[in-house]
Amino acid sequence: MTEQNLYLDLNVLQTVPSSNINRDDTGSPKSALYGGVSRARVSSQSWKRAMRTFFKEASSAVSTGIRTKEAAQLLADKLMTLDSKLDKDGALDKAAQIFKSVGIKIDKKTSETGALLLVSPGQIDKLAQYAFENDEIDKSEVKKALKTDDSLDLALFGRMVADNPELNVEATAQVAHAISTHEVVPEFDYFTALDDLQPKDNAGAAMLGTVEFNSSTLYRYANLNVRELAKDLGSQDAITGVEAFIKAFLLSMPTGKQNTFANKTLPNYVMITLRSDTPVNLVSAFEDPVTSRNGYVKESVHQLEEAFKSTLKLVNQPELTVVLTDAKYQSELDEQVDNLTDLLNKVKEELTEVVQDDNANN
Known part of the structure; x- marks a missing residue:
């Protein structure tokens, strides 16, 4: 009996204040043109690096590579x-x-x-x-x-060996570049630094410069091929790995200019789905950029959930859909949980049931 695919989709909305967490070669925050307007962007590479660091620092239950x-x-x-x-x-x-x-x-x-x-x-x-x-x-x-x-990070993110492609490892996870749900206009901070040993009445600065920054509500997306991960790590280690993957994606953040901006925030909204047909990135929800004078998250939640509902015209109803959101931002979807622990338990329960069915069929 051929096993169905099983894909985990992670959809996250997260506000980030004044920050420069992922710079380009000129030192400016990375950006992207989408829907005809400029968006804040954080590369998938930088967030995967943050996730690998999170694995090492926060979890002794998973193996990490070097x-x-x-x-x-x-x-x-x-x-x-x-x-x-x-x-x-x-x-x-x-x-x-x-x-x-x-x-x-x-x-x-x-x-x-x-x-x-x-x-x-x-x-x-x-x-x-x-x-x-x-x-x-x-x-x-x-x-x-x-x-x-x-190791978990090697199984998730893969390995490319240019010298010998036979040693390549196919990634079981994909992480999208995060982009803002709305248009972003670059801003600049002009800063000066004074010499502590100069006289107090010295009006000159020892150093001056500018740093570019922006603030945004980011749409973040990742997916994971659960059955491929299970083939790589084994069923039980894969379930542990999925939990670690979700926690790392939700709680990590790239550290660019973090000492300058202290921009470490947490997600405002999380939607996880388990699909048997295909992973679905819901970024098209924001091709028409959100516009607001009273914050972007509320309308971003609405547009994301409307996009999710519209996908059901083309793909199957997910095996599981579960939402965790701030009390301020109401979800219109039925399956909601109160905290991260409940979210992880919902996913683990579903995956454990799938693993048991697989074992019974083998």
């Missing part, structure tokens, strides 16, 4: 814990040979890979154990070690 050019050094360090006869140079040389055997280039001077490589602790452990037990290197065994034991 994205680095120093994978050979990581492996060498592990080898030396297994083989006391190996010195630093010998371990590093053996580690370099392991990676070279599968086409990953290692710089002779720095022992670094040519590009960042995301590896899981389990993969480093397996490679070290293999190298310890075998003098000759079998590249098929090395490849196997690098294609199993994925």
Whole structure:
């Protein structure tokens, strides 16, 4: 019996005050043109980085990988814990040979890979154990070690290895660039800094400059292929991973200029759906930008839920739809919860039931 797909959609509305959380090459907040007007934008890369950091800092229940050019050094360090006869140079040389055997280039001077490589602790452990037990290197065994034991972030966000595409890991999650639901006009802060040791009557500034910023109500979206994650991590670890993914997406934030603006906020509105047919990004709700003199969230909630209802003309009713919203912003959808714990429990209950049905059918 062929299993149906199962996709989790995360739709979030979140207000952000004066901020510059994701800069372009000129130092300006990133932006996008959508619906004929300029929007605030936060790249998916920056939010995925924030989520990976959140995994490491907030959850001991999930495994997280290391994205680095120093994978050979990581492996060498592990080898030396297994083989006391190996010195630093010998371990590093053996580690370099392991990676070279599968086409990953290692710089002779720095022992670094040519590009960042995301590896899981389990993969480093397996490679070290293999190298310890075998003098000759079998590249098929090395490849196997690098294609199993994925950490949660590696399973979610994938891995691209330009040197050897066979080592690529297909991402099970997709994260959209967040954009404002309304038009945004850039603003500038002119700042000065005074020298503490200069006389008090000195009117001059030791430094001056400007920083660009904006404020916005962001629409944020991500989706997750739950069954692909389960194939990668196993059913129970996948359910734990889904919970961690939701929490990280909702509670993390990129840290650009955070010391300057202290812009850490929480979502105003969250809608989670589980779909068996296809993931659906509801950004078209805001192709016609929200206009208001009394805040953007209320109307953004309305437009988002209207867009959700209109999708049912084209796709199936979701297996689960659950909403968490501020008391100020009323939802017109039936399935609402009071807090994040209840939201997570609703999703876990549905996923556990799906996993049990899968086990029964296998």
